[in-house]
Amino acid sequence: MQAPRLEIKNIVKSFGGRRVVDDVSLHVMPGQVTCLLGPSGCGKSTTLRIIAGVEMQDTGTIHVDGQLVCDTIHRVPPEGRSIGLMFQDFALFPHLSVGQNVAFGLKKGRDVGARVQELLNKVGMSRYIDDYPHQLSGGEQQRVALARALAPRPRIMLMDEPFSGLDDRLRDDIRDETLEVLKGEGTAVLLVTHEPGEAMRMADEIALMRDGEIVQQGAPYNIYNTPVDLKSASFFSDINVIRGEVKGALTETPFGQFLAPGVPDGTAVDIVIRPQHLKIDFDRGGRGPNPTSVDGTAARCVVERARFIGASSLVEFRMDHDGSVLKATVPSVFLPKPGTPLWLMIRRDRCFVFPVG
Numbered sequence: 099m100q101a102p103r104l105e106i107k108n109i110v111k112s113f114g115g116r117r118v119v120d121d122v123s124l125h126v127m128p129g130q131v132t133c134l135l136g137p138s139g140c141g142k143s144t145t146l147r148i149i150a151g152v153e154m155q156d157t158g159t160i161h162v163d164g165q166l167v168c169d170t171i172h173r174v175p176p177e178g179r180s181i182g183l184m185f186q187d188f189a190l191f192p193h194l195s196v197g198q199n200v201a202f203g204l205k206k207g208r209d210v211g212a213r214v215q216e217l218l219n220k221v222g223m224s225r226y227i228d229d230y231p232h233q234l235s236g237g238e239q240q241r242v243a244l245a246r247a248l249a250p251r252p253r254i255m256l257m258d259e260p261f262s263g264l265d266d267r268l269r270d271d272i273r274d275e276t277l278e279v280l281k282g283e284g285t286a287v288l289l290v291t292h293e294p295g296e297a298m299r300m301a302d303e304i305a306l307m308r309d310g311e312i313v314q315q316g317a318p319y320n321i322y323n324t325p326v327d328l329k330s331a332s333f334f335s336d337i338n339v340i341r342g343e344v345k346g347a348l349t350e351t352p353f354g355q356f357l358a359p360g361v362p363d364g365t366a367v368d369i370v371i372r373p374q375h376l377k378i379d380f381d382r383g384g385r386g387p388n389p390t391s392v393d394g395t396a397a398r399c400v401v402e403r404a405r406f407i408g409a410s411s412l413v414e415f416r417m418d419h420d421g422s423v424l425k426a427t428v429p430s431v432f433l434p435k436p437g438t439p440l441w442l443m444i445r446r447d448r449c450f451v452f453p454v455g
């Protein structure tokens with residue numbers, strides 16, 4: 099079996115007695131993009147700096163293509179690790195032209211010109227080869243920075259929020275282009291971001307980080323659809339939470355019964371559902387739809403507020419049974435008036451049940 103391009107095992111790093119990176123392990127295969135995703139301050143950048151070799155871990159190992167690069171005794175210096183870096187503020191050299199910037203990390207030789215041309219072609223910047231960074235837009239500078247980072251053919255590319263300086267539309271384009279170039283080069287990419295949307299767009303695999311630990315790791319689809327806990331679910335979208343208590347492995351709620359296998363009697367649980375997965379039905383003279391095994395029992399509510407937000411509308415409902423407010427996103431053609439009575443159902447295949455605490 100092929101060795102991972104990058105493998106870190108049990109990395110620990112403390113600052114002032116606080117574990118900022120707490121037993122982090124992950125691997126990235128060649129041509130794969132892994133996103134280290136988590137809120138600000140959770141330890142993502144420190145992990146990246148340790149891999150790059152500019153910070154030293156307290157314990158743990160780093161291997162590249164099966165070879166030990168760093169443990170607590172051996173330490174290959176940053177420049178010997180075949181790692182490319184791209185950071186948001188990793189500026190181009192202002193006094194060098196585009197071509198000279200891309201050539202900067204290459205050993206002098208006959209093929210330098212060809213490699214610079216090849217990369218500038220790939221990022222669509224070859225006609226700017228003699229321009230200087232100040233003559234380029236932010237997006238163009240980012241493309242050149244990518245070409246420069248890739249020029250020495252690094253085996254691994256570490257990227258720390260590389261697109262956050264760009265405006266929204268441009269960012270989407272540059273992300274997609276960058277991904278194509280990186281895949282084409284077969285580089286293993288570890289990308290740090292605090293934006294779930296960016297991670298889901300870019301990653302083959304997401305490592306979700308919180309308080310220094312990786313709490314869940316997997317393909318974007320799996321992380322989004324099978325979160326390990328309430329915090330992981332809420333990191334990706336707004337959520338609705340319905341509190342219940344377990345009795346006989348079931349939780350009784352106004353939306354019907356929910357399975358809570360293996361959860362002891364008396365345990366409080368949160369039933370979690372994303373706003374796009376609530377099912378809405380019309381009021382039929384004070385009655386709602388009949389219960390089904392997939393949708394459970396409908397609970398009555400009235401529309402509190404409905405807002406048009408483009409491709410969808412965001413509707414807030416006040417529940418009759420306890421006055422709580424639940425949120426649903428619906429196709430934007432559906433914009434009910436405040437005060438309209440409706441019925442809500444919770445799809446069993448779309449909700450998560452987590453013990454509280």
Ligand SMILES: Nc1ncnc2c1ncn2[C@@H]1O[C@H](COP(=O)(O)OP(=O)(O)OP(=O)(O)O)[C@@H](O)[C@H]1O
Pocket residue numbers: 113114118136137138139140141142143144145292
């Ligand atoms: N050299 C240092 N000395 C002391 N504390 C540090 C040092 N570097 C990082 N920290 C602390 O470690 C924690 C994690 O920082 P880190 O930059 O790794 O987080 P992050 O997840 O990348 O956050 P952000 O996205 O905001 O950069 C923070 O609380 C930070 O203040």
